[in-house]
Amino acid sequence: MKILSIETSCDETAVSLVEATGDFPHATYNVLGNALFSQVDIHREYGGVFPAVAKREHAKTLVPMLGKALTEANMFVEEHTELSQDMIEKLTTILHREEGLADALITFFEHYSIPKIDCVAVTSGPGLEPALWVGISFAKALGTYWDIPVVPVNHMEGHILSSIFTGEKLPEVAFPSLALLISGGHTELVKMDDFAHYDTVGETRDDAVGEAFDKVARMMDLPYPGGPEISKRAKVAREKNLPQYSELPRPMLDSGNFDFSFSGLKTAVRYAIAEQELTEEEKEALSRDFEDCVTEVLLKKTQNAIDEYGINTLIVGGGVSANAYIREKFNEFFASGYPALTVYFPPKELSTDNSIMIALSGHARLKDAKNTEMLAQIVAEGNLSL
Numbered sequence: 001m002k003i004l005s006i007e008t009s010c011d012e013t014a015v016s017l018v019e020a021t022g023d024f025p026h027a028t029y030n031v032l033g034n035a036l037f038s039q040v041d042i043h044r045e046y047g048g049v050f051p052a053v054a055k056r057e058h059a060k061t062l063v064p065m066l067g068k069a070l071t072e073a074n075m076f077v078e079e080h081t082e083l084s085q086d087m088i089e090k091l092t093t094i095l096h097r098e099e100g101l102a103d104a105l106i107t108f109f110e111h112y113s114i115p116k117i118d119c120v121a122v123t124s125g126p127g128l129e130p131a132l133w134v135g136i137s138f139a140k141a142l143g144t145y146w147d148i149p150v151v152p153v154n155h156m157e158g159h160i161l162s163s164i165f166t167g168e169k170l171p172e173v174a175f176p177s178l179a180l181l182i183s184g185g186h187t188e189l190v191k192m193d194d195f196a197h198y199d200t201v202g203e204t205r206d207d208a209v210g211e212a213f214d215k216v217a218r219m220m221d222l223p224y225p226g227g228p229e230i231s232k233r234a235k236v237a238r239e240k241n242l243p244q245y246s247e248l249p250r251p252m253l254d255s256g257n258f259d260f261s262f263s264g265l266k267t268a269v270r271y272a273i274a275e276q277e278l279t280e281e282e283k284e285a286l287s288r289d290f291e292d293c294v295t296e297v298l299l300k301k302t303q304n305a306i307d308e309y310g311i312n313t314l315i316v317g318g319g320v321s322a323n324a325y326i327r328e329k330f331n332e333f334f335a336s337g338y339p340a341l342t343v344y345f346p347p348k349e350l351s352t353d354n355s356i357m358i359a360l361s362g363h364a365r366l367k368d369a370k371n372t373e374m375l376a377q378i379v380a381e382g383n384l385s386l
Helices: 040-046 051-074 087-096 102-109 129-146 153-165 209-219 226-240 263-273 280-309 324-337 354-364
Strands: 002-005 012-022 026-036 119-125 151-156 177-182 186-192 197-203 313-317 342-344
Touching: 002 051, 002 129, 002 354, 012 051, 012 354, 026 051, 026 354, 040 051, 051 102, 051 129, 051 354, 087 102, 087 129, 102 129, 119 129, 119 153, 119 354, 129 151, 151 153, 151 354, 153 177, 153 186, 153 313, 153 354, 177 280, 197 280, 209 226, 209 263, 209 280, 226 280, 226 324, 263 280, 280 324, 313 324, 324 342
Parallel strands: 002 119, 119 151, 177 313, 313 342
Antiparallel strands: 002 012, 012 026, 177 186, 186 197
């Protein structure tokens, strides 16, 4: 089975072509083509992702990313095709909200043959709804013209699966498992009794951890995205053994539940800075203090949930899972104190948003596939939960 997958939940435009041999979760996967365009440089001037700009860039970039993925897969064949007026009207109607996308895709269809693809998988949520709608509309247009089903999938399930993906297969996972999902929009602990059996046992009550990194970086006049900038300076502070800049709180560390809160920590950083202009060494020390605090909270809450539920496997996913210090501390702690626990982090290239994870989730959710008569049921859900 060949799955074309589409990801447009935030500021990455990604299209992949993945071949799955066998049934989920025991299939063998072969990534035939993988294309990704990051909008980070575009959004840097705004200090964060601007939804209207993200939507516009997705519409501009999806057709080129489709062409790139098909080229890598050796499935990009030139062939002149005459589309019927009825089909042109259908595609135009589906894509009427996405400026320029209908014309670009119709031109694409007129110049290239229909590839042998079995279904399209697309992120339907969570994420920025204007951005999600571009990918969904694009998937519906492909499904309509190619006459293949479309599978709506949950972005966060994609992060879980990409965190354990070996590049070819999914491992045999010992349940119950716990997923710690940490990104710009999410901080949550999800108990799994099997694949697709999710129970959210803890989540942030305010800011997500990635959002907190970005906001704290902005307070220190560091560039966007803030997470890597803080991490870079925190590493320098540890190498220099700089003294503590500020004693920051560990929010909800002993709350008796598995929820998180980072708003108060962000406020504590603001008070610590007190509108003064920090020296570079002060930025390094404060970055380390903040990263230490976040890591301690994430680790303690995760440990508590592992103990409470008798967890056999820990899966850490989402963009913040790329943080080298968090990875190091988690692996050190659980290797020494929990030798029977298996811990998974995604490879760096799959920690941030990508479409390979959407293909994996799409394969897991084939039963939810919609045929061309059912495509109207697929909608963007910005707050979609697992």
